[in-house]
Amino acid sequence: MESVLLRGGKIWDGSGKPAFVADVFVTGNRIAQVQPPGTRGRQAALSLDIPGHTIIPGLVDGHAHLPFLHKANIADTGDVPPEEHTLRTMQHARVVLEAGFTSCLSGGSAKPRIDVVVRNEINAGHLPGPRMLAAGPELTNTGNLGDERRMHIHRESIAMIVDGVDEMSRTCRLLIREGVDTLKLNISGNQTIPNSRSDQNVMTEDEIRTAAVTAHAHGKRIAAHVRAAASIKLALKHGIDILYHCEYADEECLDLLEAARDRIFVAPAIGLLHNLMYEAEAWGITYDGARATGVVHQFECAQRVFAELRKRGVRVLVGGDYGFPWTPHGTNARDLEHFVRFFGYSDAQALVAATRTGAAAMMLEGQAGEIAEGFLADLVVVAGEPQDDVRLLQTADNIKLVMKDGRIHKNLFDTVH
Ligand SMILES: [Zn+2]
Structure with a gap:
């Protein structure tokens, strides 16, 4: 044209x-x-x-996982071979674009090269899809979110497991060699991991520092799954660029996030929590079940934190971990309504978060x-x-x-x- x-x-x-x-x-x-x-x-x-x-x-999803396969269990995603996995990711790229999202900032690729090759094919004009900042798999520790192995069985998931600074620097460099735009760390635990909980900091300071220094040495972005207050503080101390979740931020965290507001972006991934509470019954997750695993409490904490971050002028991105069966690809725009209903944004403010703020996070500010x-x-x-x-x-x-x-x-x- x-x-x-x-x-x-x-x-x-x-x-x-x-x-x-x-x-x-x-x-x-x-x-x-x-x-x-x-x-x-x-x-x-x-x-x-x-x-x-x-x-x-064009809308921007700030916490996208185009390779997520609508599976309840992330180990089931790990089981899918790379070829099928890539083809499915291409389909998701088209679905999300047609929903109005012209950019996706990846929050994790599930396999090392999927985001990268899909981004490259889109940029070459071979496939329809959004602009992408491609990530590698989430970098996690033994026993943390994304480690699906057991003593007697190996299973892949959506993560790469790194322990210690040597493994961290080697894995970060490997992913950068393969072409990622952004690295993703799982610094906190998660409500799904009994011995690495959401409110616990799991990754060591040395590992976080190593990843951040390596990413920035190559001019790459680095994002992190941070729920616990201690994790938020470490992420800010070591220059993490994009902070996901943040629902257990304490007063000190809020002050630190505000002080860093011209450098960082924050994203609540509220769509996932919302739908775990209200729309996951078909997969055996009831509201009471979500309450028992702490999701309801997390949601309530997110409401408090993100209403406060809005008042303090912190740049918040839409993007709700779409790609689970209860958060299907293409429904990403639901996040904007959540910003209005639960965080006190006006409709126009939510739209700014999804457009101009998102473009800045994509490193397209002014473009x-x-x-x-x-x-x-x-x-x-x-x-x-x-x-x-x-x-x-x-x-x-x-x-x-x-x-x-x-x-x-x-x-x-x-x-x-
Ligand atoms: Zn995510």
Whole structure:
């Protein structure tokens, strides 16, 4: 497509100002013009009249796992051979893009090269999918989240198990050699691991420091699963860039997170907790079961912490660990409603988190995440006004057009023009 003109719709540009009516003209992979309606006539290869619709920047999932296979048990994901696993990940990339997510910041790849090769194929134009910051598997310790082995049996999972600084530096370097953009550490335990609990710090300070120094020496990002207060403090001390979960942050953590707010991004992954409580019964997880394993308490803690981080101006990303059976790929936009209902965001603020803030986390600040001249043409045309009601983004039929890098990947408009 050489040029596209979107006429007569509203623009919600991501800058924080109210939506306004304008025409948007795209050439190549850039937004070339945002002009008053009717300025250009129909001088474009494709011209669409879109009154009643709103153009928003492409959505960004800040905690994506495109290789997650909708399996309740992560060891079952580990069992899938790399070839099938890669093909399924390609399908998920398309589903998520068509849901309006033009970028995904990976929170873990499940196998060392899946994110990397899918990212490369998308960037080469061979596959439809979002822009990706590719991760390796989560780096964990023996007995922590992602170690599915037993004394008598070896099982893979979604992680690589590293103990000690030598293994950590070797594994980080290996993943960087293979092409990851970001490393992911499991610093805290998890509610699913009896002897490495969510509120316990498991990874040693030396291991965390080694991983962070190695990532940054190569100009890579580093993210971490941090639930416990002690883990949040260590992550901040050693320069972790993206902190996931953070629900057991104490007052000192909140002050430290605020002090680091121009450097870090934080993501609650609230979609996973929400759906474990309310939508996982088909997989044997009831609300009472979720309460017994601490998920309900975690959710309540997350509400307190993320309402506070919002007030303190910390940059928070949407992205709710989609890819479990109870959080299927393509439903990622549900996170925005959670931000409104549970953290006190306005609809427009939730949309900023999912667009401009997400683009900054993708290292595309000033290049994507806004509808403005010169920006990358990552945009979504939505029926209605999602800046006033983010729930509109949850319905596939409302996502009328998805453009990434100037290329249309979904178009429900009649295109006989
Ligand atoms: Zn995750």
